Amino acid sequence: MTSQSVKHNRNSPDAGQASSPARTFAMIWLMLMALLQWLVFVQTGTFENRLIGVLVAGSSGLLFLIPLNSIRRFLALAVLGVIACGNFISHLLVSSDPFPARLLQISVIYGYLGLLVAAVGQLLGRRIGTGLLVSAFVGATGLVAIEGVLGVIGPHRTVKANIVRWEGGTRPHPVLEESYPPNSVARTIYLSNPRGYFETSDPRSTQWRLGSNHPGSAARLLLLESEFHDVVRVEIDRAEVPTTWHVQLTYDGLALTRGVRYQLSFKARADNVRPFSYGVSQAHPPWDNLGWYEQIDIGTEWEEYSRIFRATATDDEARMTFDLGDAIPAVEIKTVVIHQLDSGQSVVSTPPPEYAVSYRFNDHGCRGPDYPVEKPANVRRILVLGDSFALGVGVHERDTFSAQLERTLNKDLSESPEIRYEVINCGVSGYSTMQERALLEIIGPEYRPDVVVLAMVSNDDSSWRSDVNNGYFHTPNKYEYFFNIFGLTQSYRHEMQKPPADFRESLQQVLQMRDIAQRIDAKLVAFAFRPHPLDAGPWRALIDTIAPGLRGSGVPWLDVGELLLSQNDWQSLIVHPDGDMHPNEIAHLSAAEQIADLLHAQKIL
Structure with missing residues (x-):
């Protein structure tokens, strides 16, 4: 065995x-x-x-x-x-x-x-x-x-390095799902400025924050020009339930050590005599007081206030708070200083410089100035539809292809000096062709354009939807808590992975847009806004699906990438080398010139 x-x-x-x-x-x-x-x-x-x-x-x-x-x-x-x-x-x-x-x-x-x-x-x-x-x-x-x-x-960011945050927001819409609020503003903010193109943001915008903590309260923060560039003004529009913290201005970036004595000082005034509460607290839950809080009255003349306190806890994320929700008169504050009493060392950390691109939306929620709904007799109007490429994410308003197309068309009016061109940019980040069709149905009969220009990109399908939180740079998840006016934040390479079937659906939407345009006596023009090679993502699938599908349809088609990429390296055509793959001002200019040539060559205008 x-x-x-x-x-x-x-x-x-x-x-x-x-x-x-x-x-x-x-x-x-x-x-x-x-x-x-x-x-x-x-x-x-x-x-x-x-x-x-x-x-x-x-x-x-x-x-x-x-x-x-x-x-x-x-x-x-x-x-x-x-x-x-x-x-x-x-x-x-x-x-x-x-x-x-x-x-x-x-x-x-x-x-x-x-x-x-x-x-x-x-x-x-x-x-x-x-x-x-x-x-x-x-x-x-x-x-x-x-x-x-x-x-x-350790320090970590929940968004791609060099693309810090987006400030602004969309609003719900019963048909379009979301749209930009009329007469609103927004910004994209970047941590670096490799091309020197972005605006340098006012450092006060990162140090000062204004919050309205009750639906019956409303206020706005203004950064005033002054000799020392340090005056902020809070105008309170509404205080239905007068309570100090319902309107709260904060001065962020303080680091305190328990038991250490500090001196804080600032100057303040108000439009009329009013109560004024201020203190030092945590900038995070549970928002505890860290050693000082008092209420005083301030008048219409500048007056300096200085106090000494001992920190009750160690906290690297502390702040000064100015609680203003218990009265209406506006308040101005300047020259805030906080330092250790014994050493004189400042405890205020200066935020890193930020670089921004600003966006303004008109009374229809379209980027740019207001245009009269009633089109003047001597005006030829072009309505631009598309997603973030058309909107011009990362590009100043003056440099979008819509603005440059308007300047190009109005540059030489010697043959018809009485004619003037208007180009209205109604691109919305994250929009699919389906939503662009719905937007045309709504806004087309109001603006009565002569031409509708549709910018198509390789994420042009109904599945690319916005979420509460990035902007286009990586896949959204529950760990992100940054504001984003541009919908879904995800990796460009990830979001470009779309099957050709999506483009066949997009083709049907384009043909429906052609019919809608015809009903308002407008001509539809479609183009691929392509600052990337055909082998980058499904650009080839887009071109191979849309271009043949529009032959004989009466819709002129243009791929601006052919000429653009023959003259430039694609990496020189994007907004930011560290993640923002939107076309920059160079690509927008080329698109504007090529569209203008197409409109003239085919006698569309």
């Missing part, structure tokens, strides 16, 4: 190799990695990513049932690990989540690498393989823990 048992054991698939617990542990580990992949892909992965992840998980389970010796089993695990790791890396190249979602991605990478090390170790012997398996697991767990600690204690 003993010799037979020995003989049986020697012929067993696992004889002389890694122990069953090690084998089981390795397979469970691989299945865990596949599960973690799935959790990531549910949020950001493509269908192919998810499919491969499911196949890896299923194959890992089958290895429990297939009779293989341990070396072959671990080699199979290694192959699955390579496939799954490659699948995950391809996903990361398209979309990398911010912390803490990124920690899940890091866990998968370390886990796969550790598993591959353990699998290779099996070739060197049972003990070495088992030891490497345990060591790799401990090492991967430790590295993930270190990443987590660094992520918690």
Whole structure:
């Protein structure tokens, strides 16, 4: 019996190799990695990513049932690990989540690498393989823990570096889903200015914040010009329930240490005598007072106020608060200084410089100045529709192709000096062709354009919808808390992955827009606003679908990318090299000139 048992054991698939617990542990580990992949892909992965992840998980389970010796089993695990790791890396190249979602991605990478090390170790012997398996697991767990600690204690941004935030917002619309509020303004703000193109933002806009904390209160913050460029003014429009904190102005960027004495000083005045409350508090929940708060009365003349206090807690995210919600008269504040009493060292951290592009929306929610609804007899009007490319994200209003087209058309009016051209830019970020058609139905009969210009891009489908939170630069997730006027924030490469079927749907929408334009005596012109090569994303699918589909339809078609890219390197045509892939002012100028040439050549105007 003993010799037979020995003989049986020697012929067993696992004889002389890694122990069953090690084998089981390795397979469970691989299945865990596949599960973690799935959790990531549910949020950001493509269908192919998810499919491969499911196949890896299923194959890992089958290895429990297939009779293989341990070396072959671990080699199979290694192959699955390579496939799954490659699948995950391809996903990361398209979309990398911010912390803490990124920690899940890091866990998968370390886990796969550790598993591959353990699998290779099996070739060197049972003990070495088992030891490497345990060591790799401990090492991967430790590295993930270190990443987590660094992520918690270290600085991190939840948006792409160099693209700081977007200020502004859209409003709900019963037909269009969303639109820009009439007579509103917005900004995109960048951390760097590599081309020297952006405006330098007023540093007060990052230091001072105004909040209305009650629906019955409304106020606005004005940055006044002065000798020292430091005066801010708060005008209170409404205070239905007079309460101090319902209108709250804050001065951010303070760092305090418990027990240390500080001196704060500032100058203030009001349009009329009024109560005035101020103090020092946390700039985050639970918003605790940090050692000073008082209410005084201020008058119409500038007066300096200076107080000494001892910080009750250590906090690197502190602020001064000015509570103004209990009265209507406007308040002006300047020359805020906070320093340690003993050393005289300032505790105010100066925010980094910001660079911005501003946007103004007219009474119809279109970018630019107001135009009379009633078109003058001597005016030829062009209505521009599209998404963020047409709107001109990252481009000053004067440099959008709409503004440059208007200047180009009005430049030479020698043949018809009585004629004047108006170009109205109604591009809306995140809009699909379906929404652009709906917008034309609404705004077309009001503006009565002679020509409708439709800008099409490679994300031109109804699935690209906006969300509360980025702007176009990476996939949105619950860890982002930045304002965004431009809808969905996601990686340009990720959002460009659209199947050709979307463009066939877009083609049908374009043909419907042609019919709508004809009903208001307008001519539709469509063009591909392409500052990128055809092999970047589905641009070729767009061109190959829309261009043939419009032949014989009566809709002139233009691909501005052909001429534009023959004269420029595509990387010189984008707004910001570190993530904002929108066309810049150079691309907009070329688009304006090519559209003007098309309109003249085909005698559309």
